Amino acid sequence: MDAEISPPQVVARVKRLSADRTTAFLELRNGSIATCTTPEIWNLERGDIVFVDADNGNVEFAPEELWDEEPWVGVVRLLSSGQVIIDIGGRLKILDEPQDIDLREGNTVTGYESRGITQVISEDPVRYIDLPTVDSVTVEQFKASPDKSLSFEDFGGHADIKERARELIEVPLEHHEALTKIGARPIKGVLFTGLPGTGKTMLAKIIAHRTDAEFYEISGPEILSKWYGQSEELIRKIFEDAAAQERAIIFFDEIDSLASQRNEDSHEASRRIVGQLLSAMDGFTAETNVIVIATTNRPQDLDDALRRPGRFDWEINFPPPNLDDRQAILEASARNLNKGEDLPHSKVAEKTANWTPAELAAIWSEAALLAVMDSRDAIFQDDYLSGYERVAQHRKRIALKLTDRAAGNS
Numbered sequence: 001m002d003a004e005i006s007p008p009q010v011v012a013r014v015k016r017l018s019a020d021r022t023t024a025f026l027e028l029r030n031g032s033i034a035t036c037t038t039p040e041i042w043n044l045e046r047g048d049i050v051f052v053d054a055d056n057g058n059v060e061f062a063p064e065e066l067w068d069e070e071p072w073v074g075v076v077r078l079l080s081s082g083q084v085i086i087d088i089g090g091r092l093k094i095l096d097e098p099q100d101i102d103l104r105e106g107n108t109v110t111g112y113e114s115r116g117i118t119q120v121i122s123e124d125p126v127r128y129i130d131l132p133t134v135d136s137v138t139v140e141q142f143k144a145s146p147d148k149s150l151s152f153e154d155f156g157g158h159a160d161i162k163e164r165a166r167e168l169i170e171v172p173l174e175h176h177e178a179l180t181k182i183g184a185r186p187i188k189g190v191l192f193t194g195l196p197g198t199g200k201t202m203l204a205k206i207i208a209h210r211t212d213a214e215f216y217e218i219s220g221p222e223i224l225s226k227w228y229g230q231s232e233e234l235i236r237k238i239f240e241d242a243a244a245q246e247r248a249i250i251f252f253d254e255i256d257s258l259a260s261q262r263n264e265d266s267h268e269a270s271r272r273i274v275g276q277l278l279s280a281m282d283g284f285t286a287e288t289n290v291i292v293i294a295t296t297n298r299p300q301d302l303d304d305a306l307r308r309p310g311r312f313d314w315e316i317n318f319p320p321p322n323l324d325d326r327q328a329i330l331e332a333s334a335r336n337l338n339k340g341e342d343l344p345h346s347k348v349a350e351k352t353a354n355w356t357p358a359e360l361a362a363i364w365s366e367a368a369l370l371a372v373m374d375s376r377d378a379i380f381q382d383d384y385l386s387g388y389e390r391v392a393q394h395r396k397r398i399a400l401k402l403t404d405r406a407a408g409n410s
């Protein structure tokens with residue numbers, strides 16, 4: 001059997017009928033209006049979809065789906081003398097009050113451009129998710145003011161780490177032009193790896209201050225929670241701002257919280273953030289004098305895409321301090337304290353194998369408390385040793401809790 005194909009027909013929507021229903025104004029898809037006066041229009045209603053025969057002006061009903069229309073959602077703001085004011089995403093619209101729907105102010109309703117309100121979908125107003133806007137003021141919040149009191153002298157031990165950090169961050173930022181002239185591939189990303197409290201953030205801040213670089217601090221968990229939905233935009237803006245500076249460091253703390261291997265389970269939001277971070281780094285030009293430092297406690301979990309050449313292809317590992325480092329850290333973190341002579345640094349260093357620098361530094365806070373409770377304004381040997389004891393006890397309690405939890409006795 002031969003297929004039958006009808007001649008092409010024009011689809012239109014009834015926009016308005018004259019009061020005596022003898023004339024219909026039909027809206028065509030291109031926005032133009034046709035008038036129609038044939039007898040068939042007597043049973044038409046506003047909003048109906050019809051086929052129009054352009055030759056003889058005949059009109060017949062067409063399926064509604066041929067005029068697919070996006071519904072709108074809005075909140076009833078005011079009901080007054082047969083009319084309704086609807087707030088559709090901040091835009092006010094005035095419509096006729098429908099006869100067959102019981103409306104109250106505050107209702108959330110849906111409807112169509114052509115048919116007006118069709119349904120109440122909630123008795124209460126729909127709430128917009130109030131996404132914070134990302135603008136230059138927002139970007140300012142991520143600029144950490146450099147702690148001018150911090151210097152390399154405060155960072156005890158780990159001479160090799162300091163040297164490597166200088167080479168990978170300070171030298172490229174300060175000699176950007178010379179390096180560009182040589183034409184070597186620029187250093188864009190440096191990954192700081194190491195356990196919590198091993199000085200990653202501290203060193204990044206010291207370097208930012210030394211090189212007089214603008215320092216942007218972004219925390220992985222925070223960008224996921226607080227900036228959810230806008231994190232990509234935020235990253236883009238921060239990188240833009242950084243690129244406009246003479247020198248800048250973008251510090252991405254706890255990057256593993258977003259950039260773990262992007263497998264199927266990984267969160268869609270993290271996936272997009274990492275994508276944005278990578279494309280921002282790929283977009284650096286020869287003039288961009290920005291180094292991105294990212295820290296992680298779990299480098300093995302990082303997405304391989306981050307480690308490709310031209311991204312985070314340099315790594316500085318912050319190991320637990322050895323005996324000499326511990327002594328240097330103890331001395332460095334007490335550098336500006338009011339204290340007595342001949343404190344037993346080497347003795348404390350010997351007792352603190354496997355302690356992190358943060359734990360070592362905490363001894364001084366405890367010691368200072370003990371000194372003031374004893375009405376003194378300087379730390380002496382006894383305070384120091386008792387401070388050590390207190391932090392040691394604290395470590396033991398935490399270790400116990402962890403073993404307990406591992407054994408399932410939480």
Ligand SMILES: Nc1ncnc2c1ncn2[C@@H]1O[C@H](COP(=O)(O)OP(=O)(O)OP(=O)(O)O)[C@@H](O)[C@H]1O
Nearest residue numbers: 154155156196197198199200201202329357358361
């Ligand atoms: N080399 C060091 N010399 C002196 N103090 C140090 C050193 N490293 C760390 N500290 C002390 O430990 C504290 C914590 O260090 P920091 O915040 O840099 O650790 P982190 O590696 O960034 O840890 P996390 O992974 O938890 O963010 C510092 O504020 C400082 O008091």
Ligand SMILES: [Mg+2]
Nearest residue numbers: 200201253295
């Ligand atoms: Mg840190």
